[in-house]
Amino acid sequence: MYKHVVFLKLKDDVNGMSKKELTVEVKKRLDELPFHIPEIISYETAINIGDYGASFFDVSVISVFKSKDEFWKYTKYLIHDKVVDFIKSVQLDEYIVDYELD
Numbered sequence: 001m002y003k004h005v006v007f008l009k010l011k012d013d014v015n016g017m018s019k020k021e022l023t024v025e026v027k028k029r030l031d032e033l034p035f036h037i038p039e040i041i042s043y044e045t046a047i048n049i050g051d052y053g054a055s056f057f058d059v060s061v062i063s064v065f066k067s068k069d070e071f072w073k074y075t076k077y078l079i080h081d082k083v084v085d086f087i088k089s090v091q092l093d094e095y096i097v098d099y100e101l102d
Helices: 019-035 068-074 078-090
Strands: 002-010 042-047 059-065 091-100
Touching: 002 019, 002 068, 019 042, 019 059, 019 078, 059 068, 078 091
Parallel strands: none
Antiparallel strands: 002 059, 002 091, 042 059
8 A cells, every 4th residue: 555645834825815714625625536536545634723832734635545556647637736736826835755554
């Protein structure tokens, strides 16, 4: 199994949308991907609820694929590209960790 983990830090506002609205919109768009991309085995998105002063990111994605090749197929879908383009327009930073499970 191939796991792809992403953490997104979003801008405070974009085109009149607050950070809270942006996090909801990003999660909504990400949540649509499994309905269009059959290579996804498991897909979990979340909005951060931590509020105790740490350096938090705003949205996370944990996705699982059968293999690295299946992951790369996922990245080639037009709908994936559209979601990524939107996220890039509203993000400040991202961290990604990819790894294989035995």
